[in-house]
Amino acid sequence: MRRYLPFLVIGAVFLIAIGSGLVLWQAKQPSSAPVAPIPPVVPSAPKEAPGTPEPKSLHVRGGANAPVTVEEFGDFQCRPCAKLAPTLLKLEEHYGERLRVIFRHKPLRPHEHAVIAACAAEAAGLQGRFWEMHDLLFENWARWQRGVDTIGPEASPSRRLQSNVLALDAEVREVFIKYAEWLKLDLERFKTDIDSAEVKARIESDRLHANSLGIDRTPTIYLNGRILDVSRHGLEAFQAAIEAELTGKGEEKTASSPPGATPEQPK
Amino acid sequence: MSNSRPAHGSPHPRLFASVALLSLAGLADSIYLTVTHLTGENAACFASSGCSEVLSSVYASVGKIPLAAFGAWGYFAAFSCAILAAFGYPRVRTFLTVIVAGMVVTTLWLLYVQAFVLHAFCDFCLISAALSLSLSALVATSYFIKRRHRPAAERAVLLES
Numbered sequence: 001m002r003r004y005l006p007f008l009v010i011g012a013v014f015l016i017a018i019g020s021g022l023v024l025w026q027a028k029q030p031s032s033a034p035v036a037p038i039p040p041v042v043p044s045a046p047k048e049a050p051g052t053p054e055p056k057s058l059h060v061r062g063g064a065n066a067p068v069t070v071e072e073f074g075d076f077q078c079r080p081c082a083k084l085a086p087t088l089l090k091l092e093e094h095y096g097e098r099l100r101v102i103f104r105h106k107p108l109r110p111h112e113h114a115v116i117a118a119c120a121a122e123a124a125g126l127q128g129r130f131w132e133m134h135d136l137l138f139e140n141w142a143r144w145q146r147g148v149d150t151i152g153p154e155a156s157p158s159r160r161l162q163s164n165v166l167a168l169d170a171e172v173r174e175v176f177i178k179y180a181e182w183l184k185l186d187l188e189r190f191k192t193d194i195d196s197a198e199v200k201a202r203i204e205s206d207r208l209h210a211n212s213l214g215i216d217r218t219p220t221i222y223l224n225g226r227i228l229d230v231s232r233h234g235l236e237a238f239q240a241a242i243e244a245e246l247t248g249k250g251e252e253k254t255a256s257s258p259p260g261a262t263p264e265q266p267k
Numbered sequence: 268m269s270n271s272r273p274a275h276g277s278p279h280p281r282l283f284a285s286v287a288l289l290s291l292a293g294l295a296d297s298i299y300l301t302v303t304h305l306t307g308e309n310a311a312c313f314a315s316s317g318c319s320e321v322l323s324s325v326y327a328s329v330g331k332i333p334l335a336a337f338g339a340w341g342y343f344a345a346f347s348c349a350i351l352a353a354f355g356y357p358r359v360r361t362f363l364t365v366i367v368a369g370m371v372v373t374t375l376w377l378l379y380v381q382a383f384v385l386h387a388f389c390d391f392c393l394i395s396a397a398l399s400l401s402l403s404a405l406v407a408t409s410y411f412i413k414r415r416h417r418p419a420a421e422r423a424v425l426l427e428s
Binding site for chain 2: 014
């Protein structure tokens with residue numbers, strides 16, 4: 001018996017490992033663990049391909065007929081998204097009307113304040129200042145999630161900013177109201193809108209759209225409807241990919257296409 | 268007798284049992300990360316704040332396969348070898364050494380990526396790094412003990428004969 005004991009132990013551990021993995025898998029299914037307090041809504045266009053604007057709720061800036069469209073699925077509490085933001089801004093400045101940027105929400109579950117940040121951006125959007133709030137949130141990524149309501153690189157670092165402790169939801173909300181004040185928004189309307197069903201429905205619509213495309217990480221970037229490897233999203237690499245699209249070489253350069261994607265052709 | 272199993276069992280079963288226990292902890296960590304990755308979520312950090320950045324980066328998967336899945340297989344292989352070694356199968360120590368060496372190299376690479384490429388750390392990755400480095404220390408110790416005690420063991424065999 002002793003001769004077979006180690007093999008029995010190994011077999012038992014193998015079965016327990018597989019079993020616990022399956023149990024964990026079941027427990028982590030979205031239907032059994034709803035975290036984000038968003039009411040379920042029917043997505044407006046679940047099979048919509050990346051790069052195809054949805055006029056009602058989509059956030060677009062840049063040239064309306066631009067030959068190159070960069071579509072980002074982002075999360076305001078995601079550090080890589082915050083790092084990508086200045087790169088995208090530089091590209092927008094450089095290409096002007098030849099580049100169109102689309103932002104869609106994909107708040108990730110572990111990010112405690114991602115949904116409320118998206119709500120703040122959408123609430124600002126209802127007053128026509130989505131992109132200003134978008135830029136403010138990414139620029140001050142490290143500050144607002146710790147409840148620090150200073151802005152800009154010149155702001156003096158506080159002890160709280162240097163710590164790893166995240167702010168409470170109410171503290172973050174206060175910071176966003178401060179941002180709304182700086183953006184000269186109607187504060188009473190902003191405070192109402194940030195919790196409104198309309199704002200939450202817009203975020204949920206984007207999130208479901210991202211899920212329908214199989215997007216599980218942020219930032220996920222589509223360049224003219226084709227996914228772009230974000231590991232090479234430095235300014236030069238991004239610029240090279242856009243240049244390739246502008247000169248009609250995008251088809252050769254891109255690595256993979258998402259299901260249902262209908263890439264736009266450079267004009 | 269020239270089979271792979273010595274008559275008197277492992278020279279240091281407790282050490283290999285420790286290796287097996289650490290491998291089990293690593294296996295649990297890796298399974299959690301694998302399932303979290305496959306379900307499209309990111310693991311929530313409890314000490315640092317960089318879990319989602321690390322686990323949603325391109326370094327977290329090889330193609331469509333999460334890197335943690337390879338880790339789970341590595342830990343399971345290390346556990347199996349350690350159990351067999353504890354029960355007196357000496358030849359599996361070579362496999363255990365190779366597996367643990369591979370894990371250490373991967374760990375060092377991932378620590379470099381976290382520190383200098385992503386500038387973010389993930390608790391679960393750091394736990395795995397600590398476990399694999401501990402495994403390497405234990406396996407190295409097993410060789411050290413083996414070498415120190417070999418003359419005494421050989422003397423005992425001579426006395427018995």
